Amino acid sequence: MSMDTRNLLVELFVEELPPKALKKIGDAFAQTLYATLQSQGLLEKDSMLTPFASPRRLGVHITNVADQADDKQVSQKLMPVSVGLDANGKATPALLKKLNALGADESAVANLKRESDGKAEALFFHSVVQGATLAEGLQKALEDTLVKLPIPKVMTYQLADGWDTVNFVRPAHGLIALYGNDIIPVSVLGLKAGTTTHGHRFEAGLDPVFIRHADTYAEQLVKEGAVIAGFAERRAEIVRQLQEAAANAGDNLKPIDDEALLDEVTGLVERPNVVIGQFEETFLDVPQECLILTMKANQKYFPLLDADGKLTNKFLIVSNIRPADASAVIGGNERVVRPRLADAKFFFDQDRKKKLESRVEGLAKVVYHNKLGTQGERIERVRAIAKAIAAKLGVDAKQVDSAAQLAKADLLTDMVGEFPELQGIMGRYYALHDGLPADVADAIEDHYKPRFAGDELPRNAVGTVVALADKLETLVGLFSIGQVPTGDKDPFALRRHALGVIRMLVEGKLAIGIDELIAAAEQPFGKITAEHRDALLNFIFDRLANTLREQGYSAQEIDAVLALRPQRLADVAERLAAVRAFAALPEAESLAAANKRVANILKKVEGEVAAKVDTSLLKEDAEAALNNTLSTVKPQADAAFDRGDYTASLQALAALKTPVDAFFDGVMVNADDTALRNNRLGLLATLHAAMNRVADISRLAS
CATH class of the missing domain: 3.30.70 (Alpha-Beta Plaits)
Structure with a gap:
């Protein structure tokens, strides 16, 4: 260089x-x-x-x-020697044409290198390209x-x-x-x-x-220019000033934590100057979510919260100018924010004049999807799904139905019309104002949860049921019309809905199978096709596999557990722990390989192999020994499985290693005698069933 x-x-x-x-x-x-x-x-x-x-x-x-x-040495393959040189070793017209195109002439022929390109000998032109x-x-x-x-x-x-x-x-x-x-x-x-x-x-x-x-x-x-040019430096200076101003505004006050707003104001100012503004305390009667949103979205202010996270009547302004007397800047911003807060108060007061229930009828006029009808029709489907899930989980059916019916009613309020981000949140406030039970009001807000990765789950059982119903209705409905996410495109956020369902089932330890849930969600649509149902189940299990990988489980462990499509997703973590413990046993590798062999043998048999054994047909010592061990081990493994002790269930299988190895060493499964062959296949089917209740052990074979 x-x-x-x-x-x-x-x-x-x-x-x-x-x-x-x-x-x-x-x-x-x-x-x-x-x-x-x-x-x-x-x-x-x-x-x-x-x-x-x-x-x-x-x-x-x-x-x-x-x-x-630096100059670069460049080597270019021109053509095979047989094409570039004639019988006398002279350049052919094709070679000369190629050299001319590279800015060289016949004099370069003598310096061409002959090298094999793997197939035949070729001519290479070496040149030096001047560095830029x-x-x-x-x-x-x-x-x-x-x-x-x-x-x-x-x-x-x-x-x-x-x-x-x-x-x-x-x-x-x-x-x-x-x-x-x-x-x-x-x-x-x-x-x-x-x-x-x-x-x-x-x-x-x-x-x-x-x-x-x-x-x-x-x-x-x-x-000279009064500008902090670096984005990171300017952002850090804004953070410093926000903290300093919050401390000056009062004890234990802190600005709202919002990374996106911080990035946006860093993009608005070149010389940040944080000042404190305030508004009349009477506005604090309006739900703080409304006030915070209007201050952040419309004015780019940082609302100040007290130690309990409650909104105060003070806020921070990130100004782009530093006058000696900031009162004009503060006064101007206070004048601008007042009408915004007054609008929020007006919307809140107007909305409360009508009961939430009276708005439900209007949802019949709101289109949800041209192939899936209106929001009104959608609500009826969510109600039916929620009712079915509530029955299976033993949750108060009346409260679930009330929350499901009112879940989308706030979409027709003035406040949500102005701030769509407040849907659900306003429904809760209006439900409480209408005198509905707290569990129903909470469920109206919570049925959207979890809204993003790491978001909290619904706070009560009623909310969980309605959230499951809402997300499953979306998944089943959109899959039923072929609206499947592809690549990065997921316009209906179906990945987020599937992850929400998984999290509620897993973290809530809900005793309900995934097939049961899908069946309940299908009901209001009239059965969906097997192809769409399989696509949806694959989609859900793919999301679960991704989540488990992020949690540090290996692809092999995940594959072994999810290959069985376990019904209760709440069990998956225990099954994975059991697989990990089993894989550490000295017998694991041998048993995994044997299990794979058994699966392959059974796969080749036409028709279903019954998992039953006639002891009078056990001719060889090795098959009798395997049957004896299996008759002891299987009840132990099954009992542990039934009480949810998956680790003990898998570890009981370790005793099978020696008889299984001996069986494959000394017994011909495909015997000429049909009765013997079927009996041996029945023994292998019994073994296969006993070994694969917690996970598909064959997936652990290296």
Whole structure:
């Protein structure tokens, strides 16, 4: 590599970028630029990357960048010797044509190398390709990077000449490319590289800011431009100020924890200044979820909570300016938030004038899916499924039916119309206002849970039943019309619904089989096809397998347990623990291999093999010994299985190793005598059934 290495700075100065996408765009800009320079051989092994992203700039600083990449030896296969050279060893027209295309002539023929390409001897042309200069490499890197940016929506705008049109996320107005203190002559988006940028819109000490050197960029922007250019640094400064302001606002107050909001405000300000605002305490009569949502979504404020997690009437504003007297900023924000809170109070007061039950009828006019009818029809299906599940689990049928009937009624309220994120939450508040039991009200909110990975489960049995019914209705309904998730596409969040069902069954230790549940969920649809049912069951077990892998179980252990399609998913963890303990036994490998052999023998037999043995037909000592051991071991293993002690059940099988090995050494299963053969197959079928109740042991065979 060239001996000359210096640090490189690139900045693209643009109009305000979309704040929610800024972090992603900034990271992609820096990473792609770095990777493209690296692939061209322009970076050292220890070249360090520092990304910059603010509302008005995308930038990157890279250390130890070469001014030119090393030359590369390139070997190109031209053609077989038999095609390239004639009988006298002279170049054929085909070879000369190929050499001309590579910028060489007949004089290169003498230097061609003959090497075998694995099939025949071929002619190879060795040449030296000059390494890219930094100007060439950076031009390519910039062009590649701009094409690959994850831009949510592209803008089309005209350049200053009035003729040329450019497409980019926002109009770009400046480009810096500094190598140490030298400008690299590159251009993109109609801009030529220079040293000029702009600081804060209102508070820059100097404007424009002339960047003297690649290494002074961040410092100059802070001092002269009043801008913290680094996204991570700005975010950390906002966090520090939020904590400081919360401490100043009152004892034990803390700002709401919201990573997405933090990223968004980091994308909105270049010089953060956190100030404290407040609103009238009377607004606190409105459910705090409504107030928090309107402050976060509409105003980008951080509500302040007390030590118990209750909303206070104070909030934090992340401002982009630092006036000596912040009262005008605070007053302006307080004036803006008041009508928002007043709207929330109005919606809440209006909604409570009508009972939830009176809204149910209106769901018949809300389309759910063009092939599955209205929300009203859907609610009737959920009620029927919930009723069936409640009966199987012994849960209060009346409360379950009431919660299932009212679960979607809040979709027709003003508050949920304004803030769809509050569905379920508002239903609970309105149900309590209507005087419904707490379990029913909680279930109305909880039937959406778990809404995401790691979310809490429904807090009571009524909520669990309605949540299961709601998710199963969605899964069965959409699978029944062939709406199966493919690749990354899952528009109806069916993976999330399946994981929710799994978590409720497993963590709630529910004594109900998966087939029973699917059958209950099918009922209101009129039976679905076997093909759709199998697809749904495979989908659920695939999700379960993924979850178990994340929990650290091996693919072999999971395969052994899930191959049997255990009905009670709550048992799966105990079965896996039993398999792990069994696999550690000295007899495990031999028994797993024998089990695989037994399965293969039984698979080849036409028709069903009955698991029964006629002791009078046990001719060989080895088969009699196996039958005797089996008659002792099977009851022990079965008894342990029936009391749920899967580890003891599998460990009882260890006693079978010696007689099983002896059986396969000394007994011909496929005897000529039909009665003997069938009896031996019956013995193997008994053995197979005894060994595979907890898991399919053959899957552990290496």
